Amino acid sequence: MGKTRVVVVGGGTAGWMTAAALVRVLPAACSVHLVESAEIGIVGVGEATLPHIRAFVERLGLDEADFMRATHATFKLGIDFRDFGAIGDSYIHPFGSFGRPLDDVGFHHYWLRLAAAGRAEPISEYSVAVAAAKRHRFAIPDGAPDDLAASFGYAYQFDATLFGPYLRRFAEAHGARRTEARIVSVDRDPLNGDVRGLRLDSGEAIEGDLFVDCSGFRSLLLGDAMAEPWEDWSRWLPCDRAVAMPCTSPDGPIEPYTRATAKPAGWQWRIPLQHRVGNGYVYSSAHIVDQAAADALVASVEGTPLADPRVLKFRAGRRRNSWVGNVVAIGLASGFLEPLESTSIYLAQMAVTQLIELFPQNMRADGIATADRTEFNRMVDMEYDRIRDFLILHYHATIRDDSDFWNHVRTMEVPATLADKIDLFRRAGRVTQYSEGLFLEPSWIAVYLGQGIVPQAWDQRADRPGLDGLDRAIASLRDHVAATATAMPDHGTFIARRNATIAA
Amino acid sequence: MTARPPIRSITVLGAGIVGLSAAIAFARALPGLAMTVIETPDDPAALTDRLAGTLPSIADFHHRIGLRERDLLAAGATHRLGTRLSDWRADGVPFVLAHGERGGAIAPGTFHQHWLNARRAGKTAAFDAFSVPATLAAADRFVHPSDDPRSPISGFGYALRLDPPRYRDLLRALARHIGIIPVPGVYAGVERGSDGHVATLLLADGRRVAADLYLDCSGPAAPLRSALDTQWDDWRRWLPVDRLLLGAVPVQAATPTDDRMAVPAGWRFVQPLRDRTLVGLGYAADQTSDSSAHRILPAGDTVAPLAPGVRAEPWRHNVLALGDAAIVLDPLADANLHLAQSAILRAIDLLPGRDCSPTELAEYNQRSHRQAARVRDFQAAHYLPTGRTRGPFWKSVARLPRPDSLAHTLEQFAHRGRLPFYEDESFDKDDWHGLLLGLGMIPRIADPIASASPSEAIAATLKQLADATAALPARLPPYPAYLAQLERGR
Numbered sequence: 001m002g003k004t005r006v007v008v009v010g011g012g013t014a015g016w017m018t019a020a021a022l023v024r025v026l027p028a029a030c031s032v033h034l035v036e037s038a039e040i041g042i043v044g045v046g047e048a049t050l051p052h053i054r055a056f057v058e059r060l061g062l063d064e065a066d067f068m069r070a071t072h073a074t075f076k077l078g079i080d081f082r083d084f085g086a087i088g089d090s091y092i093h094p095f096g097s098f099g100r101p102l103d104d105v106g107f108h109h110y111w112l113r114l115a116a117a118g119r120a121e122p123i124s125e126y127s128v129a130v131a132a133a134k135r136h137r138f139a140i141p142d143g144a145p146d147d148l149a150a151s152f153g154y155a156y157q158f159d160a161t162l163f164g165p166y167l168r169r170f171a172e173a174h175g176a177r178r179t180e181a182r183i184v185s186v187d188r189d190p191l192n193g194d195v196r197g198l199r200l201d202s203g204e205a206i207e208g209d210l211f212v213d214c215s216g217f218r219s220l221l222l223g224d225a226m227a228e229p230w231e232d233w234s235r236w237l238p239c240d241r242a243v244a245m246p247c248t249s250p251d252g253p254i255e256p257y258t259r260a261t262a263k264p265a266g267w268q269w270r271i272p273l274q275h276r277v278g279n280g281y282v283y284s285s286a287h288i289v290d291q292a293a294a295d296a297l298v299a300s301v302e303g304t305p306l307a308d309p310r311v312l313k314f315r316a317g318r319r320r321n322s323w324v325g326n327v328v329a330i331g332l333a334s335g336f337l338e339p340l341e342s343t344s345i346y347l348a349q350m351a352v353t354q355l356i357e358l359f360p361q362n363m364r365a366d367g368i369a370t371a372d373r374t375e376f377n378r379m380v381d382m383e384y385d386r387i388r389d390f391l392i393l394h395y396h397a398t399i400r401d402d403s404d405f406w407n408h409v410r411t412m413e414v415p416a417t418l419a420d421k422i423d424l425f426r427r428a429g430r431v432t433q434y435s436e437g438l439f440l441e442p443s444w445i446a447v448y449l450g451q452g453i454v455p456q457a458w459d460q461r462a463d464r465p466g467l468d469g470l471d472r473a474i475a476s477l478r479d480h481v482a483a484t485a486t487a488m489p490d491h492g493t494f495i496a497r498r499n500a501t502i503a504a
Numbered sequence: 505m506t507a508r509p510p511i512r513s514i515t516v517l518g519a520g521i522v523g524l525s526a527a528i529a530f531a532r533a534l535p536g537l538a539m540t541v542i543e544t545p546d547d548p549a550a551l552t553d554r555l556a557g558t559l560p561s562i563a564d565f566h567h568r569i570g571l572r573e574r575d576l577l578a579a580g581a582t583h584r585l586g587t588r589l590s591d592w593r594a595d596g597v598p599f600v601l602a603h604g605e606r607g608g609a610i611a612p613g614t615f616h617q618h619w620l621n622a623r624r625a626g627k628t629a630a631f632d633a634f635s636v637p638a639t640l641a642a643a644d645r646f647v648h649p650s651d652d653p654r655s656p657i658s659g660f661g662y663a664l665r666l667d668p669p670r671y672r673d674l675l676r677a678l679a680r681h682i683g684i685i686p687v688p689g690v691y692a693g694v695e696r697g698s699d700g701h702v703a704t705l706l707l708a709d710g711r712r713v714a715a716d717l718y719l720d721c722s723g724p725a726a727p728l729r730s731a732l733d734t735q736w737d738d739w740r741r742w743l744p745v746d747r748l749l750l751g752a753v754p755v756q757a758a759t760p761t762d763d764r765m766a767v768p769a770g771w772r773f774v775q776p777l778r779d780r781t782l783v784g785l786g787y788a789a790d791q792t793s794d795s796s797a798h799r800i801l802p803a804g805d806t807v808a809p810l811a812p813g814v815r816a817e818p819w820r821h822n823v824l825a826l827g828d829a830a831i832v833l834d835p836l837a838d839a840n841l842h843l844a845q846s847a848i849l850r851a852i853d854l855l856p857g858r859d860c861s862p863t864e865l866a867e868y869n870q871r872s873h874r875q876a877a878r879v880r881d882f883q884a885a886h887y888l889p890t891g892r893t894r895g896p897f898w899k900s901v902a903r904l905p906r907p908d909s910l911a912h913t914l915e916q917f918a919h920r921g922r923l924p925f926y927e928d929e930s931f932d933k934d935d936w937h938g939l940l941l942g943l944g945m946i947p948r949i950a951d952p953i954a955s956a957s958p959s960e961a962i963a964a965t966l967k968q969l970a971d972a973t974a975a976l977p978a979r980l981p982p983y984p985a986y987l988a989q990l991e992r993g994r
Contacts, residue, residue: 025953026952026953026956027956028952028955028956029952104533104853356953357922358920359952361949361952362949369915370915371912371915371916371919372916372919372920374912375912375922375924379925420863420866420867423863424863424864427857427861427863427864428508428856428857428864430853430854430867432867433871434927435928456508457508457510457857459855460510460534460855461533461534461852464535
């Protein structure tokens with residue numbers, strides 16, 4: 001059986017994630033050749049991740065402590081959203097659940113009933129992830145499935161410019177080939193349109209069977225060569241620029257969470273790493289000019305700037321299909337959803353996972369099965385659609401009327417799928433059920449409630465217990481949540497201790 | 505803050521297994537409800553009220569309504585660990601379908617891919633020989649799965665085989681215990697309000713019954729729900745059995761194993777209960793007359809016609825159709841009661857206010873449809889062209905069209921042995937693997953992840969597993985003895 005020759009175009013995060021996963025998981029089925037150009041540079045702002053990244057780290061067999069030290073990573077328990085639903089409001093979207101279900105009914109229904117009676121604290125008080133985040137504490141989740149100490153997950157905040165190189169060393173050690181060159185032309189099969197090879201500025205030509213386009217926004221193969229149409233989502237997600245600038249870390253504890261603060265024409269991120277803090281303003285160029293955005297960023301950061309502000313351009317949407325012919329686009333080459341919920345690296349990871357599941361081994365003999373391509377595109381669609389709705393919710397569920405930007409997103413018509421979801425929650429706190437996909441019930445509950453979508457009623461079954469008994473139970477749960485978080489070590493100390501064990 | 509008025513009263517039309525199950529489950533979930541159950545004359549076409557087969561999910565439902573397994577055993581139920589399909593494959597070799605994982609994590613990659621590699625390389629035991637419940641079922645043994653995942657007897661599920669009239673009596677007693685006493689009545693019509701809701705249910709003797717929510721559990725005719733609209737998705741082109749001949753024969757030894765045999769006209773089934781054995785024949789009316797069916801199954805005494813399909817919107821306004829009023833399927837996969845029970849639980853989870861807002865109903869209807877469609881796919885997958893082709897029924901099913909989701913599933917599986925993801929699956933991957941591999945569908949290409957493991961080591965592991973599994977039945981008592989032990993222990 002001949003190995004399928006995979007050519008990866010682009011050496012950013014997506015490119016090296018793809019290369020590393022393929023050589024690690026399918027060493028007998030493929031060879032991997034990655035082409036990148038140092039001239040082009042990488043976007044690399046994806047500093048914050050989602051808990052799914054841990055599965056990727058595990059699958060590669062990376063040592064978490066070593067990986068975190070190399071990428072200056074910190075732990076992430078959620079995102080602190082400020083000024084989104086209304087100026088002055090804030091909530092944490094935690095990687096974990098609120099409370100525990102009781103007699104087949106979700107915790108938040110009981111909470112809604114108590115809150116209506118004026119007898120509940122904010123729902124965040126019943127989440128271990130939030131309680132730990134607010135105290136700047138962290139511990140690895142542990143215990144039986146219904147223990148509070150196991151009721152959350154975590155992700156990493158890392159230096160994305162170090163993540164790619166870290167994976168590159170791994171991929172090259174496992175047999176990936178790398179060529180540094182610029183691609184000058186793409187050779188295509190005159191009969192079926194498949195990509196046959198790449199011509200490089202060095203004069204070299206690279207042949208391959210399967211081409212993975214990780215060329216970022218340029219979408220060199222899928223967009224340019226294959227001309228796959230673009231589906232534009234900017235009418236719902238108008239932010240199309242970001243200006244980024246790292247700063248020194250302030251003294252004091254390191255927050256185990258990312259902060260997103262709404263601004264008049266977008267929002268600003270703050271991502272604490274081990275050695276610095278990443279900052280950026282994501283904005284709509286229709287509502288603010290680049291210089292004003294950069295000025296606003298510079299004026300608002302804490303710490304000393306470590307670089308000049310750098311502007312990135314993007315647009316929300318995706319290619320109609322991510323796998324066309326023998327070209328699979330992964331990462332920004334396939335589509336882009338803005339970084340509000342740190343989904344970029346997840347989308348690349350998801351696509352890599354699907355590619356491995358559907359990998360066309362022995363491709364020169366067997367080709368690519370249509371069913372595999374269909375399935376890949378079906379799964380990518382599902383993920384994109386669901387994430388898109390979740391992101392739009394953050395903009396649309398607001399009472400902000402202090403700028404043209406917020407007036408636009410507050411009053412715009414949202415996709416029907418999202419309008420239905422919001423209405424379902426508004427009725428009686430029900431969340432459209434997904435068994436798979438990125439953001440599950442607790443995430444939707446966090447954002448709905450955090451941004452002022454208050455259900456008119458709750459599950460009738462939550463009315464069964466007596467109010468006083470319920471009040472006592474929930475108060476005791478809150479104490480338990482607080483005690484669980486307080487028992488955790490300080491986040492910065494935890495990381496320093498782990499780094500020390502490696503150094504030793 | 506409860507701005508919207510809650511549902512205070514429910515009227516159930518039909519007091520068969522579905523109607524009683526719904527009444528009890530709603531009353532248990534919401535003790536303050538006023539619950540009325542109208543006992544309509546039995547409809548012989550209401551299959552869900554008459555069939556004995558269930559799926560493992562029944563344990564959850566029973567837990568929710570407060571029925572213990574010992575109560576069910578006392579009401580004539582027995583355990584079903586597996587179903588043997590005979591003459592179903594082209595080579596006639598029988599295989600057993602059971603619920604649960606096989607083999608476990610023997611190396612990177614999924615178990616079935618390792619088995620496929622071994623099979624491609626040469627000889628290995630049949631796929632069901634790696635399933636503990638299938639192996640026990642093939643030997644007429646049963647044991648409750650252990651909670652300890654390290655035990656070889658763990659990681660599987662089992663279902664119950666009900667004695668339908670006695671199960672209904674048990675539900676009736678439970679209903680009475682919580683204050684629900686069905687009253688006889690015959691549907692005569694409805695009066696509707698300006699909002700489209702049913703305001704009053706009219707009965708033939710002139711009684712008028714008002715409720716906030718109506719549950720139509722009266723069978724496929726569903727006169728109450730059909731008063732609002734009669735839109736129906738017809739699935740007959742995918743599921744060719746439209747007649748069941750049902751009957752009973754004298755009791756055989758108790759066994760945890762059902763039998764389904766492919767016969768030239770369709771398929772026969774055998775379900776042994778405590779005091780009799782239920783038998784049935786599924787066939788297609790345009791090929792086999794009822795009198796021919798009687799010649800094939802002389803013990804058959806009732807013919808039940810069925811038209812497989814689903815109601816486009818089972819819940820409309822304040823009328824919810826459940827059981828055969830919402831979905832009609834033949835019993836090939838024993839899913840009828842499973843679908844009714846999960847519909848009941850879903851309705852409770854999504855219970856709207858008195859306004860029955862279209863948003864909540866749409867979510868309910870969408871999820872119900874997704875779930876039903878995948879059960880339909882699983883049943884239609886029993887008619888693969890790799891299976892039996894002898895006999896008029898089997899010759900014609902080989903030419904059947906397939907729903908898109910099933911076609912996609914089969915295409916993916918035939919190519920690389922992978923199952924695409926769908927929401928609301930009732931049959932998990934292990935169930936699908938058991939059926940498709942049991943029917944002899946061998947994927948064209950090998951899984952690259954599983955193929956990375958050395959084949960000799962995998963072959964040796966598989967041999968050990970098969971031997972260990974094969975040795976299990978001899979360590980257990982025959983099922984009748986196990987049942988007797990359970991009863992003594994009570």
